[in-house]
Amino acid sequence: MNGAVATVGRDLGRILEALGGLMLISLVVPIVWGEYFALPALLVSALVPLGIGWVLYRRFEGAEAPGRFHGMIVAASGWFSVGIFGSLPFLLIAWSVQLGVPGFSTPAQTATLAAFTEPLNAIFESMSGFTGTGLTMTDNEEVLPRTLQWWRTFSEWVGGVGVIVLTTAILSRPGSGSLTLYESEARSKKIHPSIVSTVRTIWWIFILFTFGSILALWLAGMPIWGAINHGMTGLATGGFSITDNSIATYDSVAIDFVLIPIMLLGSIAFPVHYLILQGDLRNFYSDLQTRWVFGYMGIGSALLWGFLYFVGPYETPFAALRYGLFQFVSAATCTGFQTAVDATNIALGRWPSYAQLTVTFGMFVGGAAGSTAGGIKLIRGLTLVKGIRHQIADVFYPESAVRRLEINNRRLNEEEASREFMEAAIIVVLWSTFLVLGTFLLLLTLPSGEYSLANVLFEVASAQGNVGLSSGITGPDSLPTIGKIAFLFHMWIGRLEIIPVLVMLRTIFKRGGVYR
Amino acid sequence: MKSRDIPVVSAVLEAGADDRVFDSLLLTGPLVIGLIVVLGRSLVTEAVAIAYIAAFVGYTLYRGVRT
Numbered sequence: 001m002n003g004a005v006a007t008v009g010r011d012l013g014r015i016l017e018a019l020g021g022l023m024l025i026s027l028v029v030p031i032v033w034g035e036y037f038a039l040p041a042l043l044v045s046a047l048v049p050l051g052i053g054w055v056l057y058r059r060f061e062g063a064e065a066p067g068r069f070h071g072m073i074v075a076a077s078g079w080f081s082v083g084i085f086g087s088l089p090f091l092l093i094a095w096s097v098q099l100g101v102p103g104f105s106t107p108a109q110t111a112t113l114a115a116f117t118e119p120l121n122a123i124f125e126s127m128s129g130f131t132g133t134g135l136t137m138t139d140n141e142e143v144l145p146r147t148l149q150w151w152r153t154f155s156e157w158v159g160g161v162g163v164i165v166l167t168t169a170i171l172s173r174p175g176s177g178s179l180t181l182y183e184s185e186a187r188s189k190k191i192h193p194s195i196v197s198t199v200r201t202i203w204w205i206f207i208l209f210t211f212g213s214i215l216a217l218w219l220a221g222m223p224i225w226g227a228i229n230h231g232m233t234g235l236a237t238g239g240f241s242i243t244d245n246s247i248a249t250y251d252s253v254a255i256d257f258v259l260i261p262i263m264l265l266g267s268i269a270f271p272v273h274y275l276i277l278q279g280d281l282r283n284f285y286s287d288l289q290t291r292w293v294f295g296y297m298g299i300g301s302a303l304l305w306g307f308l309y310f311v312g313p314y315e316t317p318f319a320a321l322r323y324g325l326f327q328f329v330s331a332a333t334c335t336g337f338q339t340a341v342d343a344t345n346i347a348l349g350r351w352p353s354y355a356q357l358t359v360t361f362g363m364f365v366g367g368a369a370g371s372t373a374g375g376i377k378l379i380r381g382l383t384l385v386k387g388i389r390h391q392i393a394d395v396f397y398p399e400s401a402v403r404r405l406e407i408n409n410r411r412l413n414e415e416e417a418s419r420e421f422m423e424a425a426i427i428v429v430l431w432s433t434f435l436v437l438g439t440f441l442l443l444l445t446l447p448s449g450e451y452s453l454a455n456v457l458f459e460v461a462s463a464q465g466n467v468g469l470s471s472g473i474t475g476p477d478s479l480p481t482i483g484k485i486a487f488l489f490h491m492w493i494g495r496l497e498i499i500p501v502l503v504m505l506r507t508i509f510k511r512g513g514v515y516r
Numbered sequence: 517m518k519s520r521d522i523p524v525v526s527a528v529l530e531a532g533a534d535d536r537v538f539d540s541l542l543l544t545g546p547l548v549i550g551l552i553v554v555l556g557r558s559l560v561t562e563a564v565a566i567a568y569i570a571a572f573v574g575y576t577l578y579r580g581v582r583t
Contacts, residue, residue, distance in 0.1 A: 197530075197531065200527070200530065200531035201531045203531065204531040207542060207545070208541060208542045208545070210545075211541070211542070211545030211546070211548070211549065211568075212545075212568075212569060212572050214549060215545075215548065215549070215552075215565040215568055215569055216569055218552060218557075218565060219562065219565050219566065219569070224549070224552050224553055228549070276576065276580070277535070277576065277579075278534075278535075278579070278583075279579035279580050279582060279583030280580070280583060281576075281577075281580030281583075
């Protein structure tokens with residue numbers, strides 16, 4: 001066990017060092033924008049994780065190489081630690097403005113920034129960023145210092161790459177979808193020889209797509225600072241915005257429709273992107289998850305369009321298409337950008353319940369495994385559907401019949417099929433259980449009668465699916481403290497696909513003698 | 517000095533899809549965005565941005581058709 005502590009400690013140290021490095025890189029932003037008051041806070045924020053990470057790494061430098069067990073604990077504890085230490089820029093910059101920084105002129109304090117003087121709000125924002133959720137404790141993102149606008153964006157962007165690495169390089173196990181991804185990778189001539197080269201290639205693709213996204217948004221009419229931020233958070237399917245009303249602020253059809261392919265890019269497995277960039281375009285339809293990304297987004301959007309147009313509240317087919325398509329894709333890719341707000345049309349939280357539940361279903365299923373999207377992932381949903389059909393059809397065959405379950409061009413024997421089906425079922429059951437528990441908890445803590453069940457279910461699914469759409473519950477004042485803590489947990493388990501968190505908690509409790 | 521010896525360039529060339537066009541797009545991306553930041557919205561910067569996206573999409577399709 002001490003060996004495990006050393007291995008986890010060493011890797012956690014590297015993660016914290018990397019976090020400190022990201023904060024040091026971000027020092028460029030306050031210099032460029034002339035927000036010099038933010039420099040000391042950001043520097044101190046960087047030195048804390050850098051120092052702790054350095055000590056941990058040096059202390060456990062000679063630890064054994066990590067196995068899958070260590071990988072899960074490192075992922076769970078790493079994401080949690082990054083969420084905690086990543087809150088320092090929010091906390092320290094908010095207090096810098098609140099108290100003033102000797103030798104620097106500080107802007108007037110705003111209610112939005114003042115919310116981050118509460119450590120819980122700062123941790124919430126940071127966890128929401130690094131998990132790619134996008135739920136926010138800000139009332140008006142426009143008045144935040146550019147440094148914090150950038151830090152929110154950067155946290156989602158880095159978190160987006162982190163989750164691709166997690167699912168394609170660390171948690172590759174049957175049922176997670178990652179095994180399927182590796183097998184589809186194996187079809188190409190070049191197979192990545194190591195995790196390091198896989199991670200490099202993921203970064204390569206991600207950065208290339210980011211540049212394309214930024215330029216496309218700028219061409220659609222978004223100012224360059226907005227394009228940089230929304231291009232990064234859109235591709236990372238994070239959904240943080242730098243404007244008060246998310247994408248609705250621009251009220252632009254062109255921007256809405258340019259963002260849809262950007263969000264879709266983020267929700268397709270990155271190993272598939274790799275194959276497509278190598279010229280293998282067949283993966284758009286031959287890869288099961290990619291095929292279903294388009295199929296299920298199309299069906300969901302059409303259904304939502306029908307609800308919004310034929311039953312209301314939109315009066316023209318185009319308005320229902322514009323808002324229905326955008327909101328379903330935003331939900332199902334787990335991005336969380338919002339165009340349906342009261343400022344320009346009708347807020348999502350005031351859509352009919354069945355329309356909200358359609359969006360909730362999109363958040364529940366999510367995008368492809370191996371992408372930046374959240375939810376249970378398409379591969380699990382498809383494994384469950386195919387597995388159930390396989391089990392039911394089994395009744396009609398003689399006992400001696402040898403049957404195989406085919407998933408994504410892989411023919412699984414009984415044992416393999418049973419294992420993958422079981423793993424997918426476990427994740428879906430756990431996901432649903434925590435969703436129901438979270439809904440109960442929020443119903444108990446929110447003022448009675450203020451929000452409907454559909455609103456509450458929507459909000460919890462949004463947090464756990466790492467989506468970020470809001471029915472209006474999340475906010476520094478509107479969400480009770482217990483709700484904020486619960487949402488931190490939901491975002492954390494949602495990002496890590498639950499199992500690594502449970503493995504870590506079991507290890508901690510067992511070691512502490514609580515669980516035997 | 518070869519391009520492979522430059523730190524950032526070597527990292528880009530070693531990763532990714534092993535294709536010089538995509539590598540070039542990755543390396544010129546920050547320059548294009550920098551140009552837009554400095555010059556703002558103009559016919560020239562819009563043409564450069566359109567060319568960048570057209571090159572990316574067009575080349576991806578070209579590789580797909582050729583393969």
